[in-house]
Amino acid sequence: MPYKLDKKELIEQSFLQLMEEFRFREITIKMICEQSQINRSTFYAYFEDKYALLDGMIDLHISNIEQIMNDNLQNLNSETDKRPSVEKYLNQTFQYIYEHKQFFKILITMHPAQNFTQKLMGSWRKNFLAVLNSTVTLNYPDYFVSYTVGGQFGVLFFWLQNDCPEDPTIISKIIYNNILKINR
Template sequence: MGDTMNRAKARIKIFKAMVKLLETETFESITIKQLCAESGVHRSTFYAHFEDKYQLFDTMTAFHMSKYKKLMDYLSQTVQNCELDEVKYKVLKTFQLMFRYIKRYQAFFTAVIVTHPQVHLIQAYIKLTKDAYKKMLNDLPNLNDADHFIQYTIGGQLSLIYAWLADDCKEPTRRMARILYTNILKTDR
């Protein structure tokens, strides 16, 4: 049990080191030597967990992406299975969860979206969001130019998150969720 705990602690230290380094360095310039120095683990410990920095980054992004996918799946199911008033309530609550999650992992998201944007990661989030929104729109009344609406909405959503992160997440998460909700559902304007 102690060995498992130490392995888990080492892994967390490596994750935190990557995030800290991403705050000041581009991903391409980060070395295993830097990761080991920042995390306080030996190279052998690093390689016991990851093949290279790419696998480390993929592991980190897969973790966050899986959480986001669950949120998007929940939204899709809500739209499919609930009455409109309940949908509105749950969409707002989901956006609140999303902003709290981003705030919790603020250092990571600021590093990969604002400081040193990771284009492939951002594109993956955009694709996942687009697919979820398309699925949701299938269960709602017909919308003219649905693809353009989705692109416009995602662009605004990404810009809102980017600006919030760039401003050190000063606005409360509930306010950010309300802004996103209002603009997506085009209500309370």
């Protein structure tokens, strides 16, 4: 039997479908309800408004990416060889993005959401600083991390913009190899 979306997931999926066609400011609650084939009261049972819908989706994805980081990098300081943990973290992160590429593509390339981009890059920045602090000592690490995260975001943008033609493991390897360049 095929998996049936619950009402909240149905609303979120319908919202993403609308965002593929319309800008956020053009989308109304009425449009979301029509796309979802639900009543307004059902929408309001889950969300205060379309802003709460978008913010909730953003927070969920950022939280899930943070959890991937925590699962893979929590013991980094005690590991002698940190590469397997970093590689696993990158692989899982880009696999997650690939599995949710509709969301990421819309909010990064089609209708960039500054709030989302800032949260995502902030999360990556924090994660990368944690990895760096456990591996090497750099002068001005904040600038290096800002530069590197900007490059990672550029790779992600290009990959999403082209509809993710490469496997997520290839993209994570590209990012990983660029990170290793600090050890030249």
